[in-house]
Amino acid sequence: MTQKAESGLDIDLGNRCSAIARGWAGKTHATREGRPGEHARQRGAAYSSILAFGGQRLAITSDGIGTKIERAERGRRYDTRGWDLGARGVDDLAANGVEPTNLTNILDVDRLDERVVDELMRGLHAAASFAGIALSGGEIAELGSRIGGWGEGMHFNWCATAIGVVPQGNEPVDGSAVAPGDAVVAVRSRGFRSNGFSLVRKVMTQAFGERWHEAPYEDGRSWGEVLLTPSLVVSPLVAKLQRQGIAPHGIAHITGGGIPDKLGRVLRARGHGVQLDELWEPLDFMQAVQRLGNVPDERAYRQWNMGNAMLLIVAPADVEPTLVLARELGYSARRAGSVHPEPVIRLRSKSAGGADLSYPVSEDGGKA
């Protein structure tokens, strides 16, 4: 569950339900002890479950693209949503230093539309090809009135499970190797990820009414088009870094809860913090949404990635090779800051507000 207070959802209830689910799941882990599928101990940031199969360690993670689908329905354009679905899974694996290998997907629809299914799957194929993974199974379920959505046409919910391998000779990345003096490299994002869209929608509806997607954005495109910007997939950068012998000490995939939550989870493994003076600027349209909604920087950084898709914590000597490789692979990356011993995330907002912000690295990863 992610922080959703801004969108009117009950965070505490969500956290309690997640805790209930985790509780029941945890009781089952002993059943695989000493057998294939045994859970590895995970003390730091767990973006995925690490499982041992003989000498091979795999990881698995499941997620959906949630309410972001509404953007496709409003724009009547579906071929970019596969990037969102793919990015969720493979970049969560990458954040644990896992090389993604395969992905399955389940598409729940109210009724079928061949053209829409084709566009969705074409996009997922493109994202999978980019990430170097195989689509290894899927299911389309017609659920009638159990599925709803915006406007006319086929409505759907879409989720996926990604698996991957911990490269031989490597340990999973979970933040436990983070040390004061380490550098933070920020990889630039292309837009909002799947999370935080409930707030985006609320802001847009208040600003432009129910048909906000038709409102013009300043560059001449409609807001609907602007917000269709697909997610960036960063996992190939992490995999290639590892193949070159560069082992990040911690990786934060910035999704729900933003940098305070997702980097906080990585930092709490050692109880350190960071000073981030040179994060990427939020994309122009992201800042425009923030302005429209009068969302203070402090909250915006808790809701959205604010221009940063992934933060890599590396040894100082690894900064330059990381930036060079990122450039070679077409990513925008830069040194954004460094690790200090105090358990606090301090960052200079790159939004118009420009405030100096501070978030605690608490027991529960900085969650409110």
Place this chain on the structure above:
Amino acid sequence: MTQKAESGLDIDLGNRCSAIARGWAGKTHATREGRPGEHARQRGAAYSSILAFGGQRLAITSDGIGTKIERAERGRRYDTRGWDLGARGVDDLAANGVEPTNLTNILDVDRLDERVVDELMRGLHAAASFAGIALSGGEIAELGSRIGGWGEGMHFNWCATAIGVVPQGNEPVDGSAVAPGDAVVAVRSRGFRSNGFSLVRKVMTQAFGERWHEAPYEDGRSWGEVLLTPSLVVSPLVAKLQRQGIAPHGIAHITGGGIPDKLGRVLRARGHGVQLDELWEPLDFMQAVQRLGNVPDERAYRQWNMGNAMLLIVAPADVEPTLVLARELGYSARRAGSVHPEPVIRLRSKSAGGADLSYPVSEDGGKA
């Protein structure tokens, strides 16, 4: 996609959409060739995707419990639905001779209700414990009006991904070892599986109106209670058979499309057929639904499992040890028939109709 003509869904459209999805997925498989996550060649019945990770072969499959959830909503009882969700995944793996090890789940809800989440997860925990698997990740997503359902309270859709291992020294089971003279052992089911419920609902609504779940069944329980009967999980029987050195030649997990489709897929690997004179009788309430809907036996066997959860094709000498082990583990199993060279499934209906039925084993597994 499963056959749903009886419930008014467009089978051809469903098949075309599935083919589109498979087409895009297939184009990605080459990307893992010679690397972890490589697809194994699968010629026979593929209930799951078999993937190679070094010397270890794993399998993965994703599925949801679809419209069967409505039964929980009508009965206001949620703790048995985890058995349906768990059974789908682990028994699909078992049908390929794979030992299930881990399962992730995604619960999409309109709004959260702690009590319902707790009941659902308690049931999934029970099914996982029975199957000897670990629950290794999950996600709860609040999707508001994107999720609908019956009556008051929390509505949800629930899907899962199961993974498992091909036991060392074994080959995946896909029907390619099936030979004339082999025996078919039928494991008895406890009720309708997740599939085919659209037809059940249609029949019940026509017979008893919108609040059919409150109508009394002949044993004094309500129809709602009767139809909550949770799925049986058969994977532990298959795993234990394999550990005892008994290798089934083919395994059919009877879900959507019934015996004609699911056994057909197994048989088409070699182009043989079966004569099934001693299948289990459909459960009383299953026959009652059939009578209420005037569903002819021929169609009923295409829609429902008709009392048979799984069919195991084994060498004649393995029948007795299979039956003994099944009894030890608490399953009801019996020899139901045998394999013959002609590509046709002949079965004697065990429903009141008692007809002799015949279904072709065609290229596409007997699908209409």
